Amino acid sequence: MSRSGSFFTGLFACFALSFGVAVLAPHYQIGTLIPSFKEEDGVISDVYPTAPGGNAANGRSVYISEGCQACHSQVVRGSESADIERGWGVRRTVARDYIFELPPVLGSTRLGPDLANVGSDKWRNEPELDKVRPSKRDSAWQFLHLYHPTAVVKGSNMPSYAHLFEKRKVSGHASLDALKLPVDLAPERGFEIIPTADAKALVAYLSSLNRSSPLKEAGAVAAVAPSKK
Amino acid sequence: MTEVASHHAPAPQTSTVTDLTLVSNRSAIDAAVRPAVVSLFLSGVAWLLLSTLFAAAVAVKLHFPSFLNWSFLSFGRLAPAADAAFVYGWCSTACLGVAVWIIARLSGRAAPGTSLVSFGALLWNGGVLIGVLSILLGNQRPFNGLEFPLAAFIVMFAGLCLVSVWLAITYYSDSTPSLSVMFVSGGVAWLGWSLLTGNLLVASHSVTGVVQQLAATWVSSGALWLWIVPVILGIAYFLVPKVTGQPVFSGPLGRSLFWLYFVTAGVISASRLSGGPVPLWLSSIAASGCILLLVPVLGTVYNLFATAKGATVTTASPSMRFVLFGLSVLGVATVLSAISSLRAVDYSVHYTLFDNGLRALLLRGAASMVLFGAIYYIMPRLSGCEWLSSSLISLHFLGSAYGGCMGAAMLILSGLASGSALNDADSNFSQVLELGNSYYWGHTMSFVLLLGGYFLFAMHFLLMAVRIGQPAGEPTLLNSHHEH
Numbered sequence: 001m002s003r004s005g006s007f008f009t010g011l012f013a014c015f016a017l018s019f020g021v022a023v024l025a026p027h028y029q030i031g032t033l034i035p036s037f038k039e040e041d042g043v044i045s046d047v048y049p050t051a052p053g054g055n056a057a058n059g060r061s062v063y064i065s066e067g068c069q070a071c072h073s074q075v076v077r078g079s080e081s082a083d084i085e086r087g088w089g090v091r092r093t094v095a096r097d098y099i100f101e102l103p104p105v106l107g108s109t110r111l112g113p114d115l116a117n118v119g120s121d122k123w124r125n126e127p128e129l130d131k132v133r134p135s136k137r138d139s140a141w142q143f144l145h146l147y148h149p150t151a152v153v154k155g156s157n158m159p160s161y162a163h164l165f166e167k168r169k170v171s172g173h174a175s176l177d178a179l180k181l182p183v184d185l186a187p188e189r190g191f192e193i194i195p196t197a198d199a200k201a202l203v204a205y206l207s208s209l210n211r212s213s214p215l216k217e218a219g220a221v222a223a224v225a226p227s228k229k
Numbered sequence: 230m231t232e233v234a235s236h237h238a239p240a241p242q243t244s245t246v247t248d249l250t251l252v253s254n255r256s257a258i259d260a261a262v263r264p265a266v267v268s269l270f271l272s273g274v275a276w277l278l279l280s281t282l283f284a285a286a287v288a289v290k291l292h293f294p295s296f297l298n299w300s301f302l303s304f305g306r307l308a309p310a311a312d313a314a315f316v317y318g319w320c321s322t323a324c325l326g327v328a329v330w331i332i333a334r335l336s337g338r339a340a341p342g343t344s345l346v347s348f349g350a351l352l353w354n355g356g357v358l359i360g361v362l363s364i365l366l367g368n369q370r371p372f373n374g375l376e377f378p379l380a381a382f383i384v385m386f387a388g389l390c391l392v393s394v395w396l397a398i399t400y401y402s403d404s405t406p407s408l409s410v411m412f413v414s415g416g417v418a419w420l421g422w423s424l425l426t427g428n429l430l431v432a433s434h435s436v437t438g439v440v441q442q443l444a445a446t447w448v449s450s451g452a453l454w455l456w457i458v459p460v461i462l463g464i465a466y467f468l469v470p471k472v473t474g475q476p477v478f479s480g481p482l483g484r485s486l487f488w489l490y491f492v493t494a495g496v497i498s499a500s501r502l503s504g505g506p507v508p509l510w511l512s513s514i515a516a517s518g519c520i521l522l523l524v525p526v527l528g529t530v531y532n533l534f535a536t537a538k539g540a541t542v543t544t545a546s547p548s549m550r551f552v553l554f555g556l557s558v559l560g561v562a563t564v565l566s567a568i569s570s571l572r573a574v575d576y577s578v579h580y581t582l583f584d585n586g587l588r589a590l591l592l593r594g595a596a597s598m599v600l601f602g603a604i605y606y607i608m609p610r611l612s613g614c615e616w617l618s619s620s621l622i623s624l625h626f627l628g629s630a631y632g633g634c635m636g637a638a639m640l641i642l643s644g645l646a647s648g649s650a651l652n653d654a655d656s657n658f659s660q661v662l663e664l665g666n667s668y669y670w671g672h673t674m675s676f677v678l679l680l681g682g683y684f685l686f687a688m689h690f691l692l693m694a695v696r697i698g699q700p701a702g703e704p705t706l707l708n709s710h711h712e713h
Binding site: 002003004007008010011012014015017018019021022023025026027029030031033064065066067068069070071073075077078080081082085086092093094095097098099100101102103104105106107108109110111113125126127130149155156157158159160161163 | 290291292294295298299300303304305306308309364367368369370371372373400401402403404405406411415418419422423426427430431434436437438439440441442443444445446447451455488491492495496498499501502504505506507508511514515572576580581582584585651652653654657658659662666
């Protein structure tokens with residue numbers, strides 16, 4: 001073989017090694033997982049995770065297209081980190097949580113809180129007894145937050161997603177889904193702010209985010225904050 | 230060692246009669262590749278300005294979220310667009326331009342069909358443009374560093390293939406490749422292979438779930454560590470001996486480190502996902518890789534500095550000043566990357582802006598500086614005149630060096646500050662953010678320096694591209710007492 005031939009053969013060997021270690025081997029280990037389930041007398045129950053469907057699936061596309069993942073991760077790390085104590089999840093997330101995600105939205109920066117479980121009732125981003133903690137983060141709260149983050153979270157650094165809403169003239173009765181805005185943000189009389197289909201899908205997606213179902217490889221589910229360190 | 234040195238004829242000032250045939254051959258090569266190389270550099274510089282403007286706006290948005298908050302310029306779109314335009318627009322086109330010139334020069338010929346290279350450059354740029362516009366218009370993939378949609382990569386890949394074919398024909402020979410050729414062609418080959426494999430796997434859904442992220446991270450980490458960094462090391466192995474007129478300190482050392490570099494840099498990609506839902510063994514290999522990478526990187530940087538040692542021209546030559554600065558920053562960035570891969574450190578700085586700082590350090594502080602150095606060296610040979618003004622070069626150096634390092638340092642400090650709080654459940658999340666926020670002003674200010682420096686460079690470059698400069702002969706040096 002010529003000298004440059006052996007050079008490129010060597011280089012390709014490095015490439016193959018790299019691909020084998022970083023992609024192929026993990027694929028055989030975690031790339032072919034199936035959902036966990038219980039089977040009793042031929043009856044299958046407690047299937048987790050399930051393929052996302054309905055409006056939440058559309059919302060996932062909106063989330064990706066808006067680039068929410070530039071500021072939000074969807075990964076809860078184990079007990080070496082403070083993620084669980086912060087209220088972002090009851091257990092760490094594992095590969096099985098993401099098997100139906102094409103593509104997965106793990107995120108790499110946390111300029112905002114982790115959202116892996118933001119749809120679960122237990123999710124919080126403040127200490128449990130915090131005075132300013134919202135009593136309920138329902139869809140109406142999420143719409144308000146997306147429309148104008150500082151309206152519900154003081155000093156929030158999250159940008160407004162007002163472009164996912166539209167201002168409409170009230171015809172007859174006010175729409176059911178019109179935002180209930182504080183006076184300083186409310187539109188002029190006779191107008192209302194309503195979420196677009198994209199905003200509704202996005203909030204459906206956020207509400208669907210819940211990776212709390214127990215999985216044996218994820219270790220114990222924390223009922224209370226686990227002891228740290 | 231000897232065959233490496235033989236490629237590097239003495240610096241022009243000392244050329245002897247025996248070099249004359251070589252020189253005339255060289256100017257023929259330069260003339261042949263000029264259109265392709267200049268158009269690659271030109272598009273690179275345009276992307277440099279555009280992506281830095283984008284990045285400056287992103288920096289402002291970090292503390293003023295309502296700044297330019299239209300849907301197509303919102304943070305979640307502008308940030309990935311800025312990063313991708315920098316990596317695939319500026320760094321990659323400049324690297325391709327340098328690759329074309331260096332491979333032709335070192336092979337002593339230019340294959341016919343340089344217009345294919347120009348067309349390839351056009352395709353590559355078209356792909357990047359498609360990618361950037363797609364992200365801004367709302368079509369991105371949620372993979373950090375690989376946000377462009379598939380269509381963009383297909384067009385870019387087609388362009389890359391044209392350039393690579395030309396490179397292969399030009400280079401084809403039976404001689405042992407020099408260190409410079411090894412690093413440059415290694416980088417080009419890796420980029421092509423990984424773009425193809427990674428995008429195919431992800432787009433065809435051959436891998437699903439977390440493995441898609443692993444594949445994407447493997448491509449984007451490769452674009453940085455196995456494409457851009459090798460090319461800048463290849464540039465340094467070409468320029469340092471050339472400009473100083475001294476042979477490479479140790480050829481055999483350089484070769485061993487080359488192989489060690491490609492093996493270790495190939496397994497570090499998953500370090501950016503450690504702590505997440507990836508196999509533990511993978512994170513461990515990646516973290517060990519980050520530490521082991523210190524050997525080939527610091528070794529290579531040492532080899533290059535030892536090559537330059539004692540030469541008087543190192544401080545006066547613009548290319549040397551940029552290249553040696555970039556190499557030093559590369560060393561620092563690799564040390565930081567090794568430290569941050571330690572489990573305890575990783576758990577706190579992961580997910581903070583530390584990673585972005587490290588990336589900025591590598592891209593702006595190291596890679597861009599070496600690329601500037603290469604352009605300062607190459608353009609006079611293509612245009613037949615010397616750079617107009619040494620003060621413009623000095624100002625460019627100050628702006629890009631201080632701006633790049635300051636911006637990166639602010640992000641790194643912000644990451645360290647917020648990271649320690651992020652990993653301490655007693656601190657409220659808003660406190661975590663506030664700790665990081667204190668560095669945003671410094672980060673934003675760094676863009677004033679960067680934009681100033683880059684803008685001066687762009688002007689100077691444009692003049693050079695239309696052959697406005699000092700008469701050829703005496704290279705433009707930085708210290709006036711060297712200008713006899």
